[in-house]
Amino acid sequence: HCSGYVQRHLYFYWQQPDTIVIERSNIILDGAGFTLQAASVDGIRIQYQSNITIKNLKVDAGPSSFGIYAYYSQNITIFGCRVYSSGTGVSIYYTSYCQIYENIIERSGIGISITGSEVESTGHHNLIRNNTVTSNSNYGIYLGGYRNSVYQNNVTGNDRGINVGIDFSNVCENIITRNKYPNGDGISMGTGIDGCNVSYNYVAENSWGLILGGGLGYCSSHIPNTLKGNVIVNNGLLNFVLSATGLNYHACTMRWMFQTRLTASQFIIGLKGRTILFR
Template sequence: MKLFAVFVLAVLLVLASIGFILEFPMAYAWSGTVYIRSDGRVEPVGAPVSTTDGVTYVVRDNISVSGFMSGIVIERDNIILDGKGFSVKGSQLLFTRGIYVGERRNVTIKNLIVQGHSIGIDVSESVNVRIQTNNMIDNFIAIQFSRSNHSTIIGNNITGVSGIIIKESLNNIVSENHLIGVGDSVVGQGIGVDGSNNLIIRNTITNYPAGVSLSYASGNNVYANNITLNAIGIDLYEYADNNTVAGNIIANNAFGIRIYRASGNRIYHNNFYRNGEDIDIDDGVINYFDGGYPASGNFWDEHSGNDLFHGENQNIPGSDGIIDKAHQTLSGAIDKYPLAAPFTPLSTITIGESMFNIEIISNSTISNLYINPGEGPFLKFDVSGPSGTKGFSTVTIPKTLLWTDRGWIITVNGQAITNYLELSDEKTHTYTSPTPTQQKQLRSAEQTSYQNTQQPCL
């Protein structure tokens, strides 16, 4: 009887163990390196990557990789690697790489989880590579481009010591990525650039020793990024010369922008909020903290004043959205045309291979921008603010997007207005006009339309 009871108890324990296993399955990952060969084959046989057409390669299972190895090595041009949400995991301590792309053309890598590597995705000497919508988790460097050009890194979620590193590379676009550093690290960059003519646009970058870092870099454009809670928001370091830093939110950093042995940089249309020090600049270097007139300068939360005049010397009656008195930072940087309200890069419009930015400076809330050059030369947007307040909007339109030599008709709530200021130059139309709110509502939403009288020249 005792033997039977012991047997029954043992069976129950086994069943309980099976039930536990069924309820909480062990995660399984294929281990080793997957090669996508130049002739289209996938090796080794049984690896969890497959294709039916030699163009789109689909990951079918999680992959793990150990010491000094890569998870997936791409040796074929003109392909798409679709991770389908599966992971490629490795070890920072064992110097693994998640994906390696060397001397390739026209490769897209998307929808992967790449976790725990020394370098998550490593691209070397390649052209027209697209890295999109991947989750890069706890890699020492999430994405690295070396001597790789005309490529795009877009829409990735990134955590780890360093986010995106561009080395000796030209004409790349880094756009709409969300990057979060580890916080307590003394090394690491959100986006680091050593190269020329790269566009860093509309990324969110937080919690790094340096949010964006440029060195040995020229002709790059850092535009419309949200750069917050870093030790240094933007670091223009040795030989980072003749770059443009514009349209960024630079907030709650110990230093907003640090400049060391770098010159000729143009810094304007940025919004500086609550930084320990907005600008830290090395003596003896020449940089520019406004775009000249009428392009204007930056918005500084610690600087205020009247906007009663306009013109290059701010001595002609009539407001232009620029504070009449120049702003000098603690480090001696001078913005001759500080903005009277924050800058808003509303929309980036792509036509063919060209990108156009519609920009608005306003002390009101702007929403619902609408522009479609195919429908005609006009744009419209909504303006809202507390009832009875006096507001203004300054709109800048690239002439290569919407062009006219007859001027513009500006309407508020469908009614044409004449009390506006035109400040156009050879590249843009710039108009400043009042945007009054409706008197009988707590908050109002008005449609302000800037409408041309002839067809656009595209």
């Protein structure tokens, strides 16, 4: 159950058992350090609203539920919260212009997830910064929207670190370590994405350091991705993986602008189902 206070409290309600549903815009929910303990349901749900702030709250939701769930909304701010034991800690679903910062997201399935669509113009311009995302059994941070930014987070001890699935994402200045079991990706980039910037990250002691997906088509028809200033060291299996298929291998290598440092450098290229290892 939750203690604390809610400004403009007439515009939220409890949904049994123990979900807070915010159904008006311009709301501030200040948990004052108390805990919302949901009984195997979502902790907080926001639907079709804007200008919502959730702060200073601990959320303990169920393993098949969302800790905090924003659905087709805008301008959601989440800070100073601790979310744990959820299916997904924070889910930004077809929601844009959010700020998620200075939170602890731990012991959930996925830590922070963004889902969006360029066709619907949703799931974009969200900022995830300065969070601790740890001990989650799936992705630490999953970017399924576009034009989102992930800065200065500590992503450690998850199954996977940061996954980027859609174009124009910025992943910069993060510390990504000890993401190991059972998959152990540090940073993984999806196939055929464009215009992403992956720079100045520290990626160490994961099973796999950095995995780049293959390109589609020719370089001239796409906006190149940038890989710059990263330190990728001491990852258990490989520091660097370049994955491609057939002729797309050439487009993939051209479309990545490499300016990074690989200590004890090693990388792997998959081509037509074969594996070519460079050390």
